[in-house]
Amino acid sequence: MRRFAPLSVTALLLSLAFLSLPATAAHAAAAPCKPGSGVKLRGKDLTSATLPPDLRCADLTGAKLDRVDLTGKDLTGAVLRKASLKEADLGQAHLDYADLRGADLTEADMGQMRAKRANLRGAVLVDAEAVQAEFPHSDLTGAVLTRAVLSQADLTDAQLVDADLKDATLGQIKGRKADFTRAKLGEAKLGQAHLEHAVLKDADLSEAEFTQAELDGADFHGANVDKASFIQADDVDLTGARGTPVNLPDDAVAPGTTAGDEPAGDRTTTWGQDLPGRPKGPSPALILVIVSGLGLSLTLILWGVAHRRKERFVAEMAVARHAAEEDVTRFGEEIDALDFEMKINQVSGPAFEWRAALDAYEAAKQALNVAQTPYDLRAAAAAVARGRQALHEVRSRLSATGGHH
Structure with missing residues (x-):
């Protein structure tokens, strides 16, 4: 049997030193290159x-990239601090470890953009579309995401402290362990959001919608939940929250109560107590009535569970289909815009790629027509x-080719 030599003292010390690094240093070590070490474009106007x-790792600090097409571009580790990216197309772009502090991404298209461990402190994403980002x-x-569309976005363990998400669309987001402390989420749409163990302390959640959201372990202490809706939400515990929410599930813990309080629907009175002149114990007829009632109750419970499952499935499909239809519609608009641009400039694009785009659009529409489950809608997303x-x-x-025929 082959024997492995033990680690040298130097290697062991280096290993221990790396393990003792703080999380931020470990993340930096995992980055692909030194941020800003690539091509130098600081302050440049790149709109034309x-x-x-x-x-990769380019220095684009303060650069102007308004309406620039960055679809699929690899900007991993790039520095875009205070850069202007208004209405830029960042669909499927890679911005892992990128520095976007203070960047202006107003109305930018960030569909399916990848930005793992990116720094967007204070960035402006007003009216941005980041579906599946x-x-x-x-x-x-502190980022400003007012009215931003982040349907199905992945915000796992993200920091959104003091972020402005008023009227944002956050349906079906993955927000496990995300930190929304003091965030502004008034009128935000969080249908079917996964917010297990998320932190929502002191957040403004007034009139927010949590329809069918997963809230196991979410912390609402100090949050304003006035008029927030929790239709069919799971594991709702609003201990420490303030305000009057609506549409709370029967098993929810409302503000002003604690998790140990017994829900009102479960409280029962004591029956069968001994009374003077009355025989001890229930009669056989009463037992028969009780057994029959239990059987009927069980049947109704089973029917109710099946009915709720069906309602949940229908609601999930409606949300998923709406998001898919919006994505396909936007793709169709992108095709029309490019077609119009080519006609105006009297140019033609490469026939094979242009036909591939048109075929993909038709395939996406066909996938929408035949989809019966949220899983089926993945075919439409893949085609887009x-x-x-x-x-x-x-x-x-x-x-x-410079736009020539």
Whole structure:
């Protein structure tokens, strides 16, 4: 049997030193390169320029990228601090470990963008569309996301302390362990959101919608839940919250009560007590009535469970289909916009890629028509992703040829 030599003292000490690093240092060590060590474009106006092919770890501090097409671009580790990216197209772009502190992403398209462990402290994402975008372990402290659309986005363990998410769409987000302390979520839509063990301390949740949200272990201490709706939400515990929520499930813990309090629907009075002149114990007829009642109750409970499951499935499908339809519609608008641009400029794109984009659009519409479950809708999302990649190739070819036939 092969024997392995023991670790040297130096190697062991280095291993222990790395393990003792704070989390932020360990994250930096895991980054692909030193942020800002790539191409130097600090303060440049790139709205009409041809971008370099390699933007990994680029220094784009204060750069102007309004309406620039960055679809699928690799900006891993790039520094975009205080950069202007208004209405930029960042669909499927890679911004893992990127520095976007104070960046302006107003009305940017960030569909399926990847931004793991990115720094977006104080960034502006007003009216941005970030459907299925990924922000796990990212820092969005103080970010402004008013009316932003983040349906199905991944915010696992993200920091959103003091973030402004008023009227934002957060349906079906993955927000496990996310920190929304003091965040503004008034009128936000959080239907079917996964917020297990999320922190919502002192957050403004007035008139927010938590329909069918998963809230196991979520912390609402100090949060304003006035008029917030919790239709069919699971594991609702509003201990320490303030305000008057609506549509609370029967097993919810409302503000002003504690988790140990017995729900009002479960409280019963004592029966069968001995009374003077009355025989001890229930009669056989009463026992028969009770058994029959229990049988009927069990039948009704089983029927109710099945009915609620059906209602939940219908609601989930409606939310998922709506998100998918909006994504396909946006893709169709992107095709129309590029087609109009080519006609105005009297140019034509590469036939193969253009046909691939059109075919993908038709495939996405067909997938929507036949989808019966949320899982089936993945085919539509995959078709849109293929189509957007084809459109990106068309734009790249047109840029490379200078827009000539």
